[in-house]
Amino acid sequence: MSDPLGKPLARACFEAPPERVARFLLGKILVQKGKGRKPVAGRIVEVEAYLGPHHRPPDPAAHAHRGPTPRNRVLFGQAGHAYVYSIYGRYFCMNVSCEPEGRAGCVLVRALEPLAGLEEMARNRGFDGIPIRAQKSREKRNAEPDRHALRTLTSGPSRLCQALGITRRDCNGVDLLEPASPLQLRDDGASVGRIAVSPRIGIRHAVELPLRFYLAGHGCVSGPRGMRA
């Protein structure tokens, strides 16, 4: 029987411009495999592209836009690796490196639909248990987890890092296409619906560029309602 979390992806799919890789990544699976533990996994439903310094016009919102530094060096390496950085002193964000080696560019993973290891996700996020939504309070005991309640687990670039236990120390520079890696991208063959495009969220520069891509109407996409249609 086949792996429900799918198969590894081809490197060539990532040696391409970030906008193309961004669209390609929607519907793919991100999985954390700790040894001796059950996998924690989610389907990618929202991403953003960040362009390298070779690109014209430039993308001043991208970490790589001024060239290589100690922090962003993995972005200039082989495609298909994880670039994990810390933000606001308390959170992490995770990107997938793109473009042929020597050229930078990446895709920020902004939201997942939880697929496996939900109990561990909830623990990692500091919740008592898996989020539920009850129609009436007295029905709470029988309430089932639903997509709306589950979105708080992985709806947001730092929330999903927390849920999957992704840290800079453990995951920065990891090869996401290598089956032995603790953090992997995989393809289970699922097809995606309509892809919506919008400006990127939370940036100060190049705010107008349409480089955010997400599965239209999916309940796990981050941001206010108006940003998920």
Added chain:
DNA sequence: ACTCGGATTCTCT
């Protein structure tokens, strides 16, 4: 050495 701001999230109001 020193300053500044950030690809966020949570907790209020």
Added chain:
DNA sequence: GAGAATCCGAGTA
């Protein structure tokens, strides 16, 4: 919708 929490990397000197 506003404000706080909180640290590290990058830029400047």
